Amino acid sequence: MDERVREHAAILVDWSARVEAGDDVVVSVGPDAHQLAVAVAEKLGERGATLLTTYDSGELRRAYLHAHDGEFEESGHERALLEAADVYLSLGGGRNRSATADVPDERRRDHRRANRAVREARYDTRWISTVHPTRALAQAANMATEEYREFAYGAILRDWEAMAEEMARMKRLLDAGSELRLVSAGTDLRASIEGRSAVNSAASVAYDSHNLPSGEVFTAPAAADGEVTFDVxxxxxxxxxxxxxxxxxxxxxxxxxxxxxxxxIAGILDTDAGARRIGEFGIGMNRGIDRYTDNVLFDEKMGDTVHLAVGRAYDACLPDGESGNESAVHVDMILDVSEASRLEVDGEVVQRNGRFRWEEGFDG
Amino acid sequence: MDERVREHAAILVDWSARVEAGDDVVVSVGPDAHQLAVAVAEKLGERGATLLTTYDSGELRRAYLHAHDGEFEESGHERALLEAADVYLSLGGGRNRSATADVPDERRRDHRRANRAVREARYDTRWISTVHPTRALAQAANMATEEYREFAYGAILRDWEAMAEEMARMKRLLDAGSELRLVSAGTDLRASIEGRSAVNSAASVAYDSHNLPSGEVFTAPAAADGEVTFDVxxxxxxxxxxxxxxxxxxxxxxxxxxxxxxxxIAGILDTDAGARRIGEFGIGMNRGIDRYTDNVLFDEKMGDTVHLAVGRAYDACLPDGESGNESAVHVDMILDVSEASRLEVDGEVVQRNGRFRWEEGFDG
Structure with missing residues (x-):
């Protein structure tokens, strides 16, 4: 086995999900994520956790959703599983990223609606989403398979402790600030962040972070005004x-x-009342991600980018007692800030042309 | 998709597991059983059942068991899943039948022991085991892949209703009888079946039958004496x-x-106190299975064969209130009865040289 697969599994189990002896762990395996699943199983065995693997296939989901009449009932057994689970690790890895492309949105939505409590039970575990670098993902990125593997492991196999420390600087700036201003080509946006907490998304449940790779600092603005152009x-x-x-x-x-x-975009904004609100303001800080690969798990963490999401806001960013923007959608859109750009907190530039204020070459 | 895969799924869901709208169904998918899983998902969608798929990989299990220190805890989340499930469909289909060959028996046994309640919860569902005809199974049978597919579907895509009727004749004979006698080359065995109920194993939970293919009638003898030689x-x-x-x-x-x-054989018989007892006497009646393929799911149902198992007896065969032979093992061994053989019930020949008494060519 490629040693990088084992390293990926070790980061996922130990750093990201903080698995301990006796944890009941669900591992969701994509059809082409088998190798990573074997490495994760080995690591879970070492830790003395239990293991149940589920199979996550788009082709299977498509067949099921197409055949169903649309009057969905909740998957009570899946809910029971997740309510009893401590940890949920999703190892993405399909064989065709468009495997469910011809399933009507409405059918998908009805199924999601019937299984809301299932989803909530999953979010109540220490959950982490990652992907195995598959041929399908390489193709989506217009990259050779081995080239893509190098890219993906460059993003995943980071010194996360050091990254968490660097990102903590940005979090402190945002937590102390009242207003963000983003200026770039076609963009001049002000966002109120008074009373908000930023998430230091360091690829670990210990940081309220649920993606591997991660590497972003994000918050949920209370308000925003201006124009923004997403060029990624x-x-x-x-x-x-x-x-x-x-x-x-x-x-x-x-x-x-x-x-x-x-x-x-029109369809997304029309989903529900919350879909037109800005739910997230995020700053990509993972310099292991140096190019766009048409996969939001990677793209939104790319160094020298900033992203906004319309739709749902994350509770972790909100003051106690305040509930976030409710929406069935959360769609991230990204802009390149490597040139002719600046990000200000309360009028002070914290990032210019991609460089952060604590970095060499920063020109305040 | 090969139409036979769809037919297999239809028999599994409708005839075997009797799936109805609202059933919570677990489908266990082997790494090479993907195609059958897609067909089953489609059928479950049509029926309005819910679906959770688990991933059953020997390579994964091996990695987990090897890495673990052996002090297993119960998989509480898996137990919760199965206790909430109505139906459990196992779609076998590994890529290497020997994937767990180097896992020590003791490690395997300790894991099984910790998960006894999980297994019991599974047996409390309407469970069915079947296999997708994979390359690995073809290889084990010394057959070309397409040749093996034809063989497997010949065994699975039967008129199960008609088979159930034929097997009911044998069940009636056994239920009414007190003593079985089997005579063949190297074999002369008498078995007491007084008060026992035979199972008409017609590949459906409606017949206390949990295998697809099936096609055997079996009982749990109260006693047995004699010699038996298994030449398969x-x-x-x-x-x-x-x-x-x-x-x-x-x-x-x-x-x-x-x-x-x-x-x-010595190792099996020494497993525990119940491992030396004859737990089952079965008569293969599936003439779609016309050859040995080194897979007990098929072999024990082969026409013109009889099998005995050492170890655990099935409760369905026993009088109310009597508990069967307890053992961690249930190992079937098979003999060819197509020549120079006879099976008697209370002194009356019911099968001679493979022909049953109601069949053409039977020579009582």
Whole structure:
């Protein structure tokens, strides 16, 4: 076995999910994530945790959803499983990223709605999402398979403790600040962050972080006003989307346009009342991610980028007692800030042209 | 998709497990059983059942068991899942039948022991074991992959209703009888079946039958005496075993020999106190299975064969209030009865040289 697979498993089990002896662990395995699953099983055995593996196949889900009449009942047994689980590790790795492309959105939504309590039970575990670098993901990134593996492990096999320390600097700045201002090509946005807590997303449940790789600091703005242009391309709902420009007033998107995929954005914003609100403001800080690969798990953490999400806000960012923006969607969109850009906290520049204020080459 | 895969799924879901709307179904998927899993998911969607898929990989199990220190705890989350499940469908399909060959028996046993309640919860569902015809199974049978598929579907895609009717004849004979006598080359065995109920194993939970394919009628003898020689070869615990000869007194094996694998038999008989008792007497009645493929799921149902098992007896065969032979093992061994053989119930021949008394060519 490629030694990097074992290292990935070790980071996932020990750093990310903090697995201990006696933990009841669910591992969700994509059809092409077998190798990583074997390495994770080995690590869980070493730790003395228990292990139940589930099989996560888009082809299977498609067949089920297509055949169903749409009157879904809750999967009571899955809920019982997750309510009894301590840890949930999702090892993504399909064989075709578009395996469910022809399932109607409504069917998908109805199934999600019936299984809301199942999802909540999963979020109540120490859950982590990661991916095994598969051929399908390499293809989506327009990369050779081995080239993609190098890229993915470059993002995943980090010194997370050192990254957490660096990201803590940004978190402290955001926690102390009242207003963010982002200026870049086609972008001038102000966001109120008074009373908000930023999440130091260091790829570990110990940091309220649930992705591996991670490497971002994010918060949930109380309000936002201005214009923002997202120049990092992406695939949303199976369709290419490029150069989305949002006009935001009082935290809500009041106008939008896009060079490509404008109707996809329209569909997302029309999902529900919360879908037009800015749910997240995030700063990518993982310099192991040096290029766009059309996979939000990686893209939103890319160094020299900032992202906003419309839709649901994360509770971890909110003051006690305040509930976040409710929405069925949470869609991240990304802009490159490596040139002609600056990020200010209360009028002080904290990042210019991608460089943070504590970094060499920062030109305040 | 090969239409036979869909037919297999339909028999499994409708005939075997009797799945209905609202059933919470667990589907266990082997790494190479993906195609069958997709067909089963489609069928479960049609029926309006819920679906949770687990991943059953020998390589994964090996990695876990090897790494563990052996002090196992129960998988509480798996138990919760199975206690909440109505149906459990196991779709076997590994990539290497010997994937766990180097895991010490003791490690395996300790893990099984810690998860006894998990297993019981599974047996309390409407459970069915089947296999997808994989390359690994074809190889074990010394057959080309497509040749093996034809063989497997010949065994699985039967008119189970008609088979159940035919097998009911044998069940009636056994239920009414007091003593079985089996005579063949190297075999003369008498077994008391007074008060026992035979199982008409018609590949459906409606018949107390949990295998697909099935096609056997079996009972749990109260006692047995004589000699029996098993001339169908098999692999047991990863080792070839040939021409096992048992001497049975009062239901217990008192002497044994084998042309090959004698020490494997010795190990099985020494497992525990119940391992030396005859737990099952079964009659293979699936004429779709016309050859030995070194897979007990198929072999023991082969037409023109009879089998005995040492170890655990099935409760369904026993009078109310009587508990069966307790043992951690249940090992079937098979003899060919197509020539120079007869099976008698209370002195009356019911099968001679493979022909049943109701069949053409039967020579009473």
């Amino acid at each position: 391309p992406m695939t949303l709902r199976g369709r290419p989307v490029r150069d989305v420009r949002l006009t935001v007033e009082d935290g809500e998107v009041v106008d939008f346009e896009a060079a490509e995929g404008e109707d996809v | 070869p098999m692999t047991l615990r990863g080792r070839p075993v040939r021409d096992v000869r048992l001497t049975v007194e009062d239901g217990e094996v008192v002497d044994f020999e084998a042309a090959e694998g004698e020490d494997v």
